[in-house]
Amino acid sequence: MTVPRILTDDTTLDVDRSDTDYEAWLTEAIRAVDADAVRSADTHLLKFPLPIGWGIDLYLKDESTHPTGSLKHRLARSLFLYGLVNGWIRPGLPVIEASSGSTAVSEAYFARLIGVPFIAVVPRTTSAEKTRLIEFAGGRIHYVDEPGAVYAESARLAAETGGHFMDQFTYAERATDWRGNNNVADSIFRQMKAERHPIPAWVVTTAGTGGTSATIGRYVRYPRRGTRVCVADPENSCFFEGWRTDDPAVHCATPSRIEGIGRGRMEPSFQPGVIDRMMKVPDAASIAAIHELQQRTGWQAGGSTGTGLWAALRIVAQMRAAGERGSVLTLLCDGGERYADRYYSPDWLSEQNIDPAPYRAMIQELLDC
Incomplete structure (x- = not known):
């Protein structure tokens, strides 16, 4: 067979970096990561007890049931x-x-x-x-x-x-396919289909990287669902101020006491434009919310869950005062057993000068009236 001249041409630069051993490793690595998603059942959607006559339902998406215990x-x-x-x-x-x-x-x-x-x-x-x-x-x-x-x-x-x-x-905000593919937003809306208010009026999340709020915000806007997104921010975090002032350069020198959320700088993954509302939540209110959650449901959660739950309860109270009906959803980000020596420790709370009692009283006033 005559060798085509195109194969003997030495003026064409041609570098082949393919590595069959690496490609085989990569194929197996991707398979293993994908298999984890198939192997894991979806996380539960829990309903927080509110009086049925209010016409308002509050849900917590329990991400603590993942194999590694968190969102x-x-x-x-x-x-x-x-x-x-x-x-x-x-x-x-x-x-x-x-x-x-x-x-x-x-x-x-x-x-x-x-x-x-x-x-x-x-x-x-x-x-x-x-x-x-x-x-x-x-x-x-x-x-x-x-x-x-x-x-x-x-x-x-x-x-x-x-x-x-x-x-x-x-x-965080670009690695997740926000249009679906079983991300947390896709899972939420599939699980809500049979509920009496299947399209949430509000989804409340918190921000560490900002990836979750970006995913949920984009997901609800893409098909024009009408759901609004609220981000709850703890003390010692700059996200609220950066969002309120539209200033990406804001900083906070003191680290957040609510592990996993709150940052000292506006992180690149935080997307202010997809967020409809933000709340600045006192740390004592975050702790009060998880203590009351455990008291009323038996579910023990971490501090970031409390930050989101406090904001969700404020929205519930506002909806009730306005005579609105609908559903509100927030995330149970991880289990409280990881924080036994902190948020559930009277000694730690005393050292940090955190008193949840006044905020628990506010929650009780709302739920028991």
């Missing part, structure tokens, strides 16, 4: 798939994340699933229970003394090791 399981799965298909995660090299806990727990799980090392860069103030869970899932802890140093230290470790800095605070 961040969905984010970690999306971030790993995003990193894999982009060629950023490579066999044998570490994945590194800046995290206060729950994201790192979930990412450690997925790293072990595909057989790569995982390093969590966390502030020293992170709860001992969360660091234990990260290590139990196969991760290694790398502490920093200054919470704001987690970003630069993660990037430094990635450069030093040849690994990949996952950077949830940049990629």
